[in-house]
Amino acid sequence: GDSVTQMEGPVTLSEEAFLTINCTYTATGYPSLFWYVQYPGEGLQLLLKATKADDKGSNKGFEATYRKETTSFHLEKGSVQVSDSAVYFCALNPADFGNEKLTFGTGTRLTIIP
Amino acid sequence: GAGVSQSPSNKVTEKGKDVELRCDPISGHTALYWYRQRLGQGLEFLIYFQGNSAPDKSGLPSDRFSAERTGESVSTLTIQRTQQEDSAVYLCASSLFPVYEQYFGPGTRLTVT
Numbered sequence: 435g436d437s438v439t440q441m442e443g444p445v446t447l448s449e450e451a452f453l454t455i456n457c458t459y460t461a462t463g464y465p466s467l468f469w470y471v472q473y474p475g476e477g478l479q480l481l482l483k484a485t486k487a488d489d490k491g492s493n494k495g496f497e498a499t500y501r502k503e504t505t506s507f508h509l510e511k512g513s514v515q516v517s518d519s520a521v522y523f524c525a526l527n528p529a530d531f532g533n534e535k536l537t538f539g540t541g542t543r544l545t546i547i548p
Numbered sequence: 549g550a551g552v553s554q555s556p557s558n559k560v561t562e563k564g565k566d567v568e569l570r571c572d573p574i575s576g577h578t579a580l581y582w583y584r585q586r587l588g589q590g591l592e593f594l595i596y597f598q599g600n601s602a603p604d605k606s607g608l609p610s611d612r613f614s615a616e617r618t619g620e621s622v623s624t625l626t627i628q629r630t631q632q633e634d635s636a637v638y639l640c641a642s643s644l645f646p647v648y649e650q651y652f653g654p655g656t657r658l659t660v661t
Contacts, residue, residue, distance in 0.1 A: 438590075470652075477552075478591075478639065478652040523590065534643075535581060535604065536650060540590040 436461040440524045440539035447514055447546055455509040455542050457498075457524035465526040467491075467500050467507040468536070472521045481509075481522070516546045550574065552653035554640050560659045561630055569625045569656045573642030580623050581643075581650060582615060586636040594638075597623065630660045 441456040459465065469481040469491070482491030487502035496511045507524060524539040553572045561567050573580050582594040593607040597617040608614070612630075617623040627634055637657050641650040 477654040478641075480649050480651075483649070525591075534579065534598075535593040535596050535607070536583075536591070536641075537593070538583075538590040540588075 436465070436526060436528060436537045438524050438526055438537055438539040440522075441542050442540070443521075443542040443544065445542060445544045447544070449516055449546055449548050450513045451546075453509070453511040453514045453518075453544070455522055455524075455544070457507045457509065457539060459505050459507065459524075459526050461505075461526055461528060461537075463528060464502075465528050467498070468525040468527070469496070469498055469507070469509050470523040470525060470538075472523070472541075474520065478523070514544075514546050516548055519544055519546050552640055552642055552651050554638075554653040554656050556656060557654065558657045558659075560661060563632060563660055564629055566626065566628045567630055567658065569627075569638050569658070571623045571625070571640030571642075571653060573621070573623070573640070574644075574651055576620075577642035577644050577651075578620055579643045579645060579648075579650075580617055580620075581641045582623070582625050583639045583641065584636045585639060585655070591639065594625070627658075630658075632660050634658060635660045 437460045466485045468483045471481045482493040484491040484500035490499045521541045523541045525536045555570045580597045583591040595615045596604040612628045615625045637655040639655045640653045643650045
C-alpha cells in the first residue's frame with residue numbers, strides 16, 4: 435500500500451539556518467504530494483503541495499520539489515525563523531477517483547532557537 | 549468564512565463508555581474525512597464521505613467505530629465501549645471535491661481513563 439517516510443525528529447536549529455526535512459514515498463500511479471504544518475496549539479494546515487512530477491510547491495519561504503525518479507518531496511527553507519517552530523507532516527493523496535484519503539508521515543517536530 | 553469546526557475540543561471518558569464526536573465541515577464541501585492522531589504517531593485515516601456515495605470505511609480500526617453524515621453537512625464519529633488505546637486526537641477535514649486540498653478542524657482530544 436501507499437506509505438510516506440519522513441525524517442525523524444526532533445530537529446533543532448538556530449535562527450537563519452538552512453532547513454531540510456526529508457520525505458520519501460511509496461505509491462502506485464501519480465499521487466499528489468503535500469506538506470502540512472501544525473503550529474503549537476493550532477490545527478493542521480496546508481503549507482504547500484505539488485500535483486505532478488517536477489512541480490515545485492512553495493509558500494512562506496518553504497519549497498519542495500516533486501521528484502518522481504527518487505520518489506521524494508523534501509522540504510527546504512533557506513533561513514528559518516523562530517516562528518517556523520512547529521510539527522511538519524509530509525502526505526500523499528493517490529489522486530485516484532474513489533481513493534482520495536491522505537496518507538501521512540509520522541511528523542517532524544522543528545524547534546528554532548534565537 | 550468559517551473553517552471546519554469540531555466539538556467537543558476535549559473529552560475525558562471512562563473505559564467502556566460510548567462517545568460521540570462532532571464535525572461541522574466548511575459549507576459547500578462535498579467530501580469529509582476523519583483521521584486519528586495518536587501520541588507520537590502520524591495521522592491515520594478512518595473514514596471518508598463523498599456526497600451521497602457509500603462511505604469508505606476501510607480505515608476504521610474495529611466495529612466499535614462508526615460514523616454518519618447528514619447529506620453534505622454535519623458528521624458524527626461514534627466510538628462504543630471505549631478502550632484506553634482509543635485515546636488520541638480525532639481530526640476532521642473537508643474538501644470542496646475529492647483530490648482538492650483538505651481543510652482540517654482543530655481536533656477533539658479524547659482521553660480514555
